[in-house]
Amino acid sequence: MDVHVTTSTVRGTTRAPPSKSYTHRALLAAGYSDGATVRSPLVSADTKATARAVTAFGGAVEPEAGAETDTDDADALVVDGFGGRPAVPDDVIDCANSGTTMRLVTAAAALADGTTVLTGDGSLRSRPQGPLLEALADLGVRAESTRGNGQAPLVVSGPLAGGEVAIPGDVSSQYVTALLMAGAVTDEGVEVDLTTPLKSAPYVDITLELLADFGIEATPVDDGGDALDGAAGAAGFVVDGGQSYAPADGSYTVPGDFSSISYLVAAGAVAAEPGEPVRIEGAVPSAQGDSAIVEIAERMGAEIEWDREVGVITVRRSELSGVEVDVGDTPDLLPTIAALGAVADGDTTITNCEHVRYKETDRVSAMAEELAKMGAETTEEPDTLTVHGSESDLRGATVDGRADHRIVMSLAVAALVAEGTTTIHGGEHVDVSFPNFFDAMADLGMAVERDGAGE
Numbered sequence: 001m002d003v004h005v006t007t008s009t010v011r012g013t014t015r016a017p018p019s020k021s022y023t024h025r026a027l028l029a030a031g032y033s034d035g036a037t038v039r040s041p042l043v044s045a046d047t048k049a050t051a052r053a054v055t056a057f058g059g060a061v062e063p064e065a066g067a068e069t070d071t072d073d074a075d076a077l078v079v080d081g082f083g084g085r086p087a088v089p090d091d092v093i094d095c096a097n098s099g100t101t102m103r104l105v106t107a108a109a110a111l112a113d114g115t116t117v118l119t120g121d122g123s124l125r126s127r128p129q130g131p132l133l134e135a136l137a138d139l140g141v142r143a144e145s146t147r148g149n150g151q152a153p154l155v156v157s158g159p160l161a162g163g164e165v166a167i168p169g170d171v172s173s174q175y176v177t178a179l180l181m182a183g184a185v186t187d188e189g190v191e192v193d194l195t196t197p198l199k200s201a202p203y204v205d206i207t208l209e210l211l212a213d214f215g216i217e218a219t220p221v222d223d224g225g226d227a228l229d230g231a232a233g234a235a236g237f238v239v240d241g242g243q244s245y246a247p248a249d250g251s252y253t254v255p256g257d258f259s260s261i262s263y264l265v266a267a268g269a270v271a272a273e274p275g276e277p278v279r280i281e282g283a284v285p286s287a288q289g290d291s292a293i294v295e296i297a298e299r300m301g302a303e304i305e306w307d308r309e310v311g312v313i314t315v316r317r318s319e320l321s322g323v324e325v326d327v328g329d330t331p332d333l334l335p336t337i338a339a340l341g342a343v344a345d346g347d348t349t350i351t352n353c354e355h356v357r358y359k360e361t362d363r364v365s366a367m368a369e370e371l372a373k374m375g376a377e378t379t380e381e382p383d384t385l386t387v388h389g390s391e392s393d394l395r396g397a398t399v400d401g402r403a404d405h406r407i408v409m410s411l412a413v414a415a416l417v418a419e420g421t422t423t424i425h426g427g428e429h430v431d432v433s434f435p436n437f438f439d440a441m442a443d444l445g446m447a448v449e450r451d452g453a454g455e
């Protein structure tokens with residue numbers, strides 16, 4: 001679907017969608033339990049893939065009785081769990097476009113007493129799974145890539161008993177999340193030793209927070225084996241086996257998504273109607289590293305307030321200046337920051353971003369090349385992206401969203417201030433994390449037209 005965005009201003013109140021990361025984990029944790037209700041879930045293409053996997057393992061995911069009957073718009077999902085022992089699936093598990101699903105479900109599949117096959121779309125079949133496969137193989141499980149290239153399709157045959165394993169921390173934190181979530185229901189528990197420092201560490205903090213809410217204890221440790229408060233700087237992680245997943249009152253409520261909030265913040269910072277704010281509800285603090293978007297926008301000069309008690313962010317438009325941002329902890333913010341940098345004065349330098357190349361697409365190249373089509377000057381190095389805001393004169397162009405939700409949404413933000421109309425290919429991919437993104441933006445005032453049946 002092509003989306004056409006014409007220069008426009010935004011104002012008014014909108015609500016953040018629920019967190020994709022928490023929803024994935026909550027659905028799978030509920031699957032590991034004897035059953036639990038997940039309230040305010042994100043219902044999107046990616047989280048539906050995790051729900052499918054829970055079902056394939058012998059669980060069930062249904063909208064709460066009396067609530068919406070359509071899982072596309074559920075207030076709560078009732079998960080019937082498989083009680084820590086996934087059944088061998090009847091069919092291949094299709095993880096679609098979702099890296100989180102593939103990594104978390106690969107480790108879950110290792111618990112089953114039999115063989116599971118996992119696949120995904122073309123993007124997911126090109127992303128790295130090798131370190132997780134090797135870790136599971138080291139733990140005694142058959143875990144292979146059918147093409148022998150460390151990429152899906154994957155074949156996993158359990159059962160996994162647990163043990164100690166080494167894994168790199170700089171490819172994907174999702175490997176650690178996967179091993180901890182599965183490790184809690186093994187017989188022996190799992191100890192994960194990092195061979196390289198952990199990137200995307202806040203995502204492991206999200207995991208630890210959610211595990212605690214489901215009654216599971218997992219601990220980050222330093223190189224002496226002493227417990228740490230969080231995942232940052234950890235040398236490894238320990239989770240005892242034989243634990244049972246069970247949230248305190250039988251249910252778990254998903255907080256708002258700060259990666260999604262980043263587009264709303266950026267839209268307000270570059271295109272709010274003079275004197276008028278954009279208000280974002282549902283911005284309650286959690287372990288999400290991507291809440292750093294508030295501090296980053298502020299550093300760039302945005303007029304922004306975050307009432308953490310009420311969970312509301314208010315942002316007004318102001319002149320922005322380039323800044324340097326290390327995205328080691330916050331890879332998903334790179335496209336948003338690049339779009340902000342294209343509007344700001346001076347250089348915006350995004351460092352520590354090599355791992356952002358392993359996402360739905362190589363997002364470093366994608367933003368460098370697509371913003372350039374809109375008139376931005378960009379310099380791409382292996383681990384750094386610089387957007388030369390002062391040299392950039394944004395104008396409408398035809399750009400490719402690279403079948404990547406975050407590229408589409410970030411280009412749409414830049415299009416708000418580009419002169420004329422920007423056509424973005426692949427607008428439908430927002431359904432991965434923020435299905436009503438263009439409706440929400442249109443409500444705020446974005447001039448947007450969508451091609452294609454039913455859109």
Ligand SMILES: O=C(O)C1=C[C@@H](OP(=O)(O)O)[C@@H](O)[C@H](O)C1
Nearest residue numbers: 021100172173174200203331332
């Ligand atoms: O665990 C998660 O929910 C995620 C972890 C991050 O991936 P990496 O750990 O692969 O960097 C992030 O980019 C992804 O969008 C979601």
Ligand SMILES: C=C(OP(=O)(O)O)C(=O)O
Nearest residue numbers: 097098099100332359360
């Ligand atoms: C990289 C992302 O997700 P995943 O790894 O689950 O595909 C994302 O949402 O930006």
